Amino acid sequence: MIVHDRRDSSRGFFVPLVDYMLNRTSLSIVLLLLLFTVSLCFAQDAESIPDSVAAADSMLIEETFTPQPVSGVTTNDTPNDKGGSIQVSWELSPDDASGLIDHYSVERKVAGAPDSEYEIIGESTAGSSRATDNRAEDGIEYTYRIAVVSLMESVSGGMSEIVSYSSTSDGVRSSAQWFNSTRIVVLIFVVVLSLLIMYYISQAKAGKSLFIRKIAGLEAVDEAVGRATEMGRKIFFIPGTQDMENIQTIAGVTILGRVAKLAAEYECQLEVPVARSLVMIVGREIVKEAYMNAGRPDAFNEDMVRYLTDDQFGYAAAIDGMIVRDKPATIFYMGAFYAESLILAETGNYMGAIQIAGTAMPAQLPFFVAACDYTLIGEELFAASAYLSKEPKLLGSLKGQDVGKGLMLLAILVGVIIQTLGVFDFASLFEIPVD
């Protein structure tokens, strides 16, 4: 016998389904999914809102917030420059502190030209009240205005710019100046130092004896060359890793002339490995002249001054190899050095060479002090040539340099006292803006 389920047949399809859903917790999940689907549909509708509707939204916001314009737009030709630059400044918009200002836009047009239109030449962030136009043409009169720009999110989700313009500035022209007045202190310093040096040179020429303090490192040059001669070993002279445009290299090669002359007189072998071709050319000329002046042109060989490589560590490696193989008795390091300073000096120290170093690189000085027997610190490198030559004219320049240093110390002392007492901002006299 087949028994039909009467309940099922009488209630149809939907009733059991609803029962099923009502009786189970999955109903809540289904409802959530339904809600999610509906919200997605609404979101898609919002994205497809036509532009006209979005514009209407932003217009709506513009009506509610329009930034107040800036005031007091002033312009002036950038002082102490080579021209082509105009400085623009303004008073901040009263709304600047509200956080609703995105940026200030600097706009420029040619003054008195009816067909000229404003062009944006730069932007400044909110909170900033100055800008520099570096694209101005000298001699042309410009006027400027500042646009305060706010970015507002519209109801439709897009960003709209809301702009308020300032009044137009007075006309201004850029021009180049013939003197950079911010460097007046440097000029005074250079003139005073030059006059001092020239005065002491004239004194030295007139035969007046000048006292120059002893520099231990330079006093030891004779001893170092003599030691190499006695030991029958080479002298190495290393003029740094920089090219001839560096004043330290120039100072280094001037000392090379004195050392080469001594080496020629003592008949000692000199070797000058260099890192720059121009230094090689200059070094050869100097050594050649020194040998000729010492009356030993026959002993000169141009390969005494040899090029190794421009590369910093390649150069250090090559010289280290030469030091280890040739075991020089004396090594001079005179010029500009970087990280290779300690690599070279420690190797020389390990091989037992007497080492005299001189550099104006403050970061490398401690390394040379630790690894060398004598170190010329900063200015002593520049004084070395004059000191070794004992030439009155050169010694006069040294004396002038020392007196200049005395004046500098006096200025520092006076400055410290005045600044401490708070009488006057003495330090401001020496401020030089960085380009």
Add this chain to the structure above:
Amino acid sequence: MRREIPLVITGVVGIIMVIQYFVPHSPFDKLDALFSDWFFILAACAIWLGALNLLKLSFIKVSKRKKDWPYAIIIVVSWFAMAGAGFYGGRGFQTPGTNFTWMYDYFYTPLSATMFALLAFFVASASYRAFRARSFLATLLLAAGFLVMMGRVLFDDLLIGVFGSLLGDARPLAYVSDIIMNYLNTAGQRAIMIGIALGTVSTALRIMLGIERSYLGGAD
């Protein structure tokens, strides 16, 4: 004339360069860059003199079987390999994937880094010598160096761990380290810098006035 012409050129160019520092107006505003360009052109041409000199000396060393001549073979082979790879690569010889860059990346860079790495060991040996307390001043140096090192390696954290509540937020070693570096060290460095500036001006003046001539070859 061999001496006078270079002296006149040096003096005139030196004075022009001093003027351009104080005068921003044309044509002085462009002179610095112009002279720099000329210098780099000269240096670029001169590089061949140096490179050929290196090659010549190495060839002579190998051919005459001078002391340590095998090293010279390495120089010659490396010279031709790098120069050859550079010329073969044409204008784009430095682009990644060329023979030149391959040799640069896998030979030159590791060798250069190795030399630089040696510095760590040299610093250790030099410091050992420099910081020996042989005199009062050397002992001061040792003490200052020790305090700076302890302050820089955050030794204070360890102290706080041990003494906790006693120290609070204070970091005494870092403070002392900063005092030494910012005041004592800076004062010393500035004194040296002032001396260097004076020396530079004085040397430049000597060269411009023709008093210092030894850089032209020979003395005075």
